[in-house]
Amino acid sequence: MKTAVxxxxxxxxxxxxxxxxxxxxxxxxxxxxxxxxxxxPGTDLVALPGxxxxxxxxxxxxxxxxxxxxxxxxxxxxxxxxxxxxxxxxQILCESGLLPGVLMRNANLRFVCRMQHLRVERADTAFxxxxxxGQVIKVAIAHGEGNYEADDPTIERLEGEGLVAxxxxxxxxxxxxxxxxxxxxxxxxGIYSEKKNVLGLMPHPENLIDPLVGGxxxxxxxxxxxxxx
Amino acid sequence: xxxxxxxxxxxxxLDPQGKAIEGxxxxxxxxxxxxxxxxxxFDIEMEAADRAQVEAGLRxxxxxxxxxxxxxxxxxxx
Numbered sequence: 001m002k003t004a005v006x007x008x009x010x011x012x013x014x015x016x017x018x019x020x021x022x023x024x025x026x027x028x029x030x031x032x033x034x035x036x037x038x039x040x041p042g043t044d045l046v047a048l049p050g051x052x053x054x055x056x057x058x059x060x061x062x063x064x065x066x067x068x069x070x071x072x073x074x075x076x077x078x079x080x081x082x083x084x085x086x087x088x089x090x091q092i093l094c095e096s097g098l099l100p101g102v103l104m105r106n107a108n109l110r111f112v113c114r115m116q117h118l119r120v121e122r123a124d125t126a127f128x129x130x131x132x133x134g135q136v137i138k139v140a141i142a143h144g145e146g147n148y149e150a151d152d153p154t155i156e157r158l159e160g161e162g163l164v165a166x167x168x169x170x171x172x173x174x175x176x177x178x179x180x181x182x183x184x185x186x187x188x189x190g191i192y193s194e195k196k197n198v199l200g201l202m203p204h205p206e207n208l209i210d211p212l213v214g215g216x217x218x219x220x221x222x223x224x225x226x227x228x229x
Numbered sequence: 230x231x232x233x234x235x236x237x238x239x240x241x242x243l244d245p246q247g248k249a250i251e252g253x254x255x256x257x258x259x260x261x262x263x264x265x266x267x268x269x270x271f272d273i274e275m276e277a278a279d280r281a282q283v284e285a286g287l288r289x290x291x292x293x294x295x296x297x298x299x300x301x302x303x304x305x306x307x
Contacts, residue, residue: 059297068292149243
């Protein structure tokens, strides 16, 4: 599988993303500068890493979402190509119109940086086939604007079509209360596009691939992807 | 031509920053504050002199970048 990581000014998790992709696919991703207009030929998966693209100016992900490379990412997604956005990458996917809704300031106004349990909502997508439906995984979160919000018809559509990828939960898989770190509607931590070839999520699975740093629950996502093409 | 674009959150969209400011104003003892909503102001100088042309340009700026119309409204003043 050929992968590419997009580098925006202010991205800072591209190294982690590249490491996770290289480990799972056996091949280092191409790193593509945001001002490029094309993805490397034959790219199967585009990853938008975490960070603070453009210093979060205007709105998180707003300026990156309109960067020259995003037209190529959009065309790739329309063709059914895989795209993954983590944290700031998720914000960029929302701002670019590839995913619906918006990530607002955390409800408690605090930047949250901690370990977080997630419930895998479905295990039949290119991103999650190495997990089980309902499985609880533990990954890291680190964000100030992760409060997922969309209008009621959009939320109903996401829920009705099974497009919620992950929900925040506690260690036992229970939703709500303190298990929701940022006030997201319906405890949404990540969502799929309509064709489930685009995934955006706030948590950082790419940081949980090595036992040395606290767990390997993130590996499943990258191993799922590696098996997808 | 000078223009001012004001971007505000749509009614009903939770505004935690506005709420925090509201709380701070109340704790400062500023009398009569019922509620606060935070927004953004852009002062933009447009090259065109034609009003309709300027307005069309600013509308495009708002739709494409300045406002996220999922959660925000915008107003253009010339």
